[in-house]
Amino acid sequence: MPGHVPDGSPWVPDQEWVKRTRGGRAVDRRTTETARRVLAGQRRALSVRRPWANLLFTGKTVENRSWATTHRGELVVHGGQAWAPTGVTLAAQLGITGFDAQAACPGGYLGTVRLVDIHPATGCCAPWGQQEPGTYHWVQADPRLFEQPVPGRGRLGLYWLPADLLPSG
Numbered sequence: 001m002p003g004h005v006p007d008g009s010p011w012v013p014d015q016e017w018v019k020r021t022r023g024g025r026a027v028d029r030r031t032t033e034t035a036r037r038v039l040a041g042q043r044r045a046l047s048v049r050r051p052w053a054n055l056l057f058t059g060k061t062v063e064n065r066s067w068a069t070t071h072r073g074e075l076v077v078h079g080g081q082a083w084a085p086t087g088v089t090l091a092a093q094l095g096i097t098g099f100d101a102q103a104a105c106p107g108g109y110l111g112t113v114r115l116v117d118i119h120p121a122t123g124c125c126a127p128w129g130q131q132e133p134g135t136y137h138w139v140q141a142d143p144r145l146f147e148q149p150v151p152g153r154g155r156l157g158l159y160w161l162p163a164d165l166l167p168s169g
């Protein structure tokens with residue numbers, strides 16, 4: 001069910017835009033809507049299970065998803081409530097320490113990365129890329145943590161954050 005940003009306009013997960021605009025003239029509307037939100041200071045966010053979310057700021061360069069988006073550029077990373085033991089296992093195998101306890105892996109809005117590419121998994125992007133059929137690799141660069149995590153709930157899909165929720169860094 002869609003929520004609302006403070007100015008009253010509905011937020012729409014990006015996949016829905018893609019579906020709605022496929023082959024249609026709504027493309028212009030989407031572009032206009034995106035421009036309006038960017039100008040208003042809204043930012044794109046993605047909620048990621050912990051510790052995967054936390055690891056994005058310590059060397060993890062690929063996020064695995066079963067869907068793609070046309071968005072490129074800044075992505076605010078949200079550490080979700082859910083805990084992924086597989087993330088603990090992989091971090092340990094790679095010798096990355098400090099991510100084995102939930103207490104050490106904060107949730108909420110953690111920081112930003114730059115989404116630079118999305119492509120289907122084809123045996124690439126080791127060790128972070130998963131290879132299950134239908135997986136997309138979201139390749140990320142320039143991780144920047146906020147000074148402190150910003151409390152807040154995540155949402156499904158790629159979503160817009162209100163301009164006043166986060167620090168500008």
Ligand SMILES: [Zn+2]
Nearest residue numbers: 124125129137
């Ligand atoms: Zn890849």
